[in-house]
Amino acid sequence: MSITWLTCAHSALAAGNADLSVSGIITPSSCTPSLSNGGIVDHGKLTSKNLDQDLPTRLPASELQLQIDCEGPTFFTLTTIDNRDGTSAVNQAYHGLGTVNDDQKLGSVGFGIFEPQADGNAVLTIMSRDNGSNWGLSTYLGHAGLTAFASPDDLRTPIALQHLSARLRAVTLIAPASGLTLLDELPIDGHATLQITY
Structure with missing residues (x-):
């Protein structure tokens, strides 16, 4: 009996095999962001005589209303993609404004999130510079960190x-x-580009 068993086992090994895997992705509730004014900040026309010769000129701050709606309670983070990457003239954590003559960086724009309200409650804006390992209070929104929201009772x-x-x-x-x-x-x-990851 044992010789017959070994022969059958050897025969089965010689027949070959195939792997079978089951895969897929289960996604959380989807989230949709929106910005007032179509997400456009328009400073209109400026004259060069109003620009400081030696220091950056700060233009009047502009505000948009940010709205994010998810199908259900969802953990998400916000970040941005700088579509003018490499052209920020003043602060590399900000976003570029394009170039003049292909080699002169025109300026920078930085974004911040203020007075967030979530599901009827006041929350606080927090940011992580180490991909979510540590969080701290910050209004920053940009490509140099992850932005999320926290209860006033636990800022981390x-x-x-x-x-x-x-x-x-x-x-x-x-x-x-x-x-x-x-x-x-x-x-x-x-x-x-405002990017939501969840």
Whole structure:
């Protein structure tokens, strides 16, 4: 009996085999962001004589209303993609405004989130610079960190939210005029994508 068993086992091993795997992804509730004014901050026309020659010129801050709606309570983080990457003139954690003559960086724009309300309650904006290992109080929204929201009772732990509303403030800085060729009209060409990860 044992010889017959070994022969059968050897025969089965010689027949070959195939792997079978089962895969898929279960996603949490989807979330949809929206910004007032179509997400556009328009500073209108500026004259070069109003730009500081030696220091960055800060333009009036602009605000948009940020709304995020999820199908159910969801843990999510916010970050941005700088679509003018490498052109930020004043602060590398901000977003670029394009270039003049292909080599002069026009300026920077930074974003912050203020007075967030989630599901009828006041929450606080927190940020992580180490991919979510540690969190701290910050209004920053950008590509240099992850932004989330926390209860006032625990500033180090992101919470799940379903409906969020907040003021998104944009601060625009134009590089010192002495470093810019200002012979023709120059477009302020900032562009960023708000990204939600959940």
